[in-house]
Amino acid sequence: MKPFRIRLTLILMILLGVLGLAAALTMGQIFKSSHIQTLEDNMVREIRLLETTFDFRSTGTSGKPSEDIFKYYSQEAHEIGNLTDSRVTFIEKDGTVIGDSESDPHAMNNHMDREEIRAASTTGVGSAIRYSATLDKNMLYVAAPVQAGNVFNGYIRLSMSLEAVEIGVRNAWTVMGISLLVLFLVAAVVSYRVASGLTKPLEHITVVANRISRLDYGARVKLERRDEIGELGKAIDNMADSLEKQLKIIRDNEDLLQSVLANMTGGMLMVNSLGNVALVNRFAEEVLGVTSKRLTGKSYHELKRHYELTKLLGEGLRRKERIHDEQTLYDPEPRLIQIDGVPMFEDDDTYRGMLFLIQDISNIRRLERMRSEFVANVSHELKTPIAAVKGFAETLLGGGVQDEQTSRAFLQIIYDESERLNRLIGDILELSKIESKRSPLNFSPIHLQPFFDTIREMLNSSAAKKNITMEMNVPEEMFMEADEDRLRQIFVNLISNAVNYTQDGGKVRLTVEEKVSENGEERILFHVRDTGMGIPKKDLPRIFERFYRVDKARSRISGGTGLGLSIVKHLVDLHHGTVTVESEVNIGTTFTVNLPLLQEDEPDI
Template sequence: MKPFRIRLTLIIMLLLGVLGLAAAFTMGKIYKDSHVQTLEDNMLREIRLLETTFAFQKEGTTGSPTEAVLDYYTSQSVQIGKLTDSRVTFIEQDGTVIGDSQSDPRSMNNHKDREEIIAAQANGLGSAIRYSNTLQENMLYVAAPVHKQGQFDGYIRLSMSLQAVENGVRSAWTVMGISLAVLFLVAALVSYRVASSLTRPLEHITRVANRISRLDYGARVKLERQDEIGELGKAIDNMADSLEMQLKVIRDNEDLLQSVLANMTGGMVMVEFNGNVALVNRFAEEMLGISSKRIIGKSYQEFKQHYELSKLLGEGLRRKERIHDEQTLYNPEPRLIEIDGVPMFEDDDTYRGMLFLIQDVSNIRRLERMRSEFVANVSHELKTPIAAVKGFAETLLSGGVQDEQTARSFLQIIYDESERLNRLIGDILELSKIESKRSPLNFSPIHLHPFFDTIREMLNSSAAKKNITMNLNVPEELFMEADEDRLRQIFVNLISNAINYTQDGGKVTLDVKETMSPEGEERIQFDVSDTGMGIPRKDLPRIFERFYRVDKARSRSSGGTGLGLSIVKHLVELHHGIVTVESEVNIGTTFTVNLPLLQEDEGDF
């Protein structure tokens, strides 16, 4: 911007210089013209004064002036010239010089063709400026006709040197030159200041515009001016405000889009028409075991560790239509994924590529399988008691049993099977209600020692029948917060299972103690141990599944429904607890329930 400032200063100085020189030439010409005009006027007045006061001598009768006339007019012109400080010339009508104050008229040429004589003859006054070879300087000649009948009929011409005028003009030029030089210096300073006042804000505006072009939308001009430059600064500030607002909207939308993509529960992969990967969200990274930084901008064939997926992506790009498929990925564990591909077209039907949505449906398919197995198990479990009831009832109705004792045993079987059916239906309804979270939990303080005394009374008869010793080690002062009915359901199931799967003469033990979690939370640990047959290691991961039995024959003979431990697990989790199991075959089993001392403020599950 500084070269522009210098150029602007030079232009202003040049304009001022041209204007100054033009003014100087104009003033010089006016000065000279005015002085010449003044001289002309004075000389004309002198001619008119001579016309009225000069004693003209009568000319001779011959065709040429006499010597006496020439001497008279010559001597008179010399005297008049001394008085007027000018050259005086008497010229007859035909142009013959009869008297001159500086030259001998006898040697002078005819003046009829002189410029001032011709003008005087035409206009009554003639003047001319020309160089005098005699005096070697510029002279002003003024002539006027004079008519004195019988005495003189011709022209009186006065001439005066312009040396004084030219000296005055030179002095004026000297003064004007000095003035112009001073003016030029002042103009240079003023021009530079003016140029600076114009270019400095422009330089500032240029710097701000460059910062805005480098995406610094916080830059502002902030010029406090009321002229066009100030309006330009305000316009740039308004533009920056608008750009900053639009950029904020764009960034907010981008952040929102990135947040949506990052928190989607499904994988998103976008492949451009040329086969390059344009987008991979976080879920897809985790599912496919890739890094978006490494894969974006590269070919979809970089998914080479998932050959079938890469093949499907390529097929979608070629077909340019919706596709759907399910594949199994290994990363490193197997996952069943569902892939939906959608072609992307712009408004002008330009093909942009394919958008692939990848969903992990492993849990969905597992739940579907569990549901099918649950329905099959329920059907099987219901079919067994119903078949027994129906068979023995038909036998009794047919009258084929005459013995009363046999009939009573049949009726007992029917009653036992109906009870088992009732328990099964009750457990199924209870488990369904727990899983669907339709029942509220009513948390209240529970004194654990009397609480487990009531459970002991409930199960004493079952333990006594098998001569099993029950040891309940519960601290006297221990309280906790829980839903009392649900807590009772948990431990009745666990302790009754321990009694059922322990041989006669065995032992069932409950140990209760306070613990502390790694986060510093107070918790209660319950250990239900028995000396029963134990659970094989291969069965331990599945014992909390619905209808899963380690020993199916033993379970049915004991009246179990196969849903007790599943109910226990759900109820423990609803109390924000954890249930685990450890077991050794023919030695015994220990179920450990870990519950918080105080529950969170939740009323429903």
């Protein structure tokens, strides 16, 4: 049982005990008073009865009463006392006792100063309760004036022991004590029940309130009561409902904010006015090579391995104004980042710190560099055939060549260079169109065997000039879904490259096989193998770059533009496939194209 319930039970028990005891005392006093009053009334009636029926004898008009008077009244008092079970005393007007049922009147003092006599002389009836040393008990004395003509003028006093009254009171106290004990036990049970009825719901409410304070907002009181405690329980339940709704909104907003921060393509680093890191998102963790758990709440100087960055952060915190800078981080590869710092102020212009936005611009700079290189390469590639055309044309126009055979040779060179220039421009336009996705693919079923037969016919003459054997192993009933024109462009580029870079008398082989990927998707593998000069390992990672050539002199002789493999790579990507290369110098090269058997529908955007 809880201390509060114990205290409340004790308080109720004490309160009920005090009330019961007070009631018992009151009842006992009333009981005693009523019994004494009844005795007094009875004794007054007996005195009045004696006044009218007793045979009074004259005590004389003056002087001391005779012995006969003393004897007569004492004898009569004794007889009346036996009849009434009380003590009877006859007293003269001056207080002299002339007869008593239990004592010798000669030995008794004058009773004029007795309380009951004085009261009787003034009010007509007097009573008193006092202890009798003779009888060793409390006695009730009642006196009243009596006058019987000229015979007797004095007082008759009756006294009676209060032992019977006291016994009755003691019996009453015994009954009331037992009743009080029973009442106390009942009060204890009732008090406990009442205290439990009050404290149990309060204890339950306290437990629920503590659970809510510990962020358990699902806790509810659920009291089915119509009193104030029930209203309190409902108020707490309503408060918990409101808190739970507000917490859900806060958590949803926090989850949304965390999702936004985690999926941002830029980094975010928040440093408060004290220089401690308050927020680091996932991208910033990756860029800076730290974890949010290790950095949050600590000084920004923890980024000490990025010395220049910490200097910039400190400068932003000190200046409290926007900053912008670019820095290179080494972790371990060099990474170029752009940092924008924004000061944070509240409505009352209180400075909260700085928010630093971090962007990885390595790819942007790399693309800018590639764009510059592309422009330079295009300019260089265009300049070479144009210079050749211009030079030979000027020679012919100047009349410096009179020989017809030499003139025809010059014209052939002009024609070849113009063709090369035309192919170069065409490839550049084609690559631009593919990269910008201005030419959508039209997927349709393709029967591969006749498809590659047409490619063989296209390239047979080039292979025959170099006495190169072309083999194409294509299953007869194999179909796939692709854009036929783009697929032809892929394999014409790959097979023509294999023919161009294979020495005379070599071999070029195409094999096609079906394969099921790990996720159960059906795919087709195309292998284009040659026995040519091969590609050095250092050049393999770059062969799909635009204008990259392993052997520039050989490329010019073969009429290559340096864009063929880049176009192949883009077209394979558009078909949701991959292209890889394996090569050994002076042994040969193998290009492998991995394409899905069926193309998935592009989602609507």
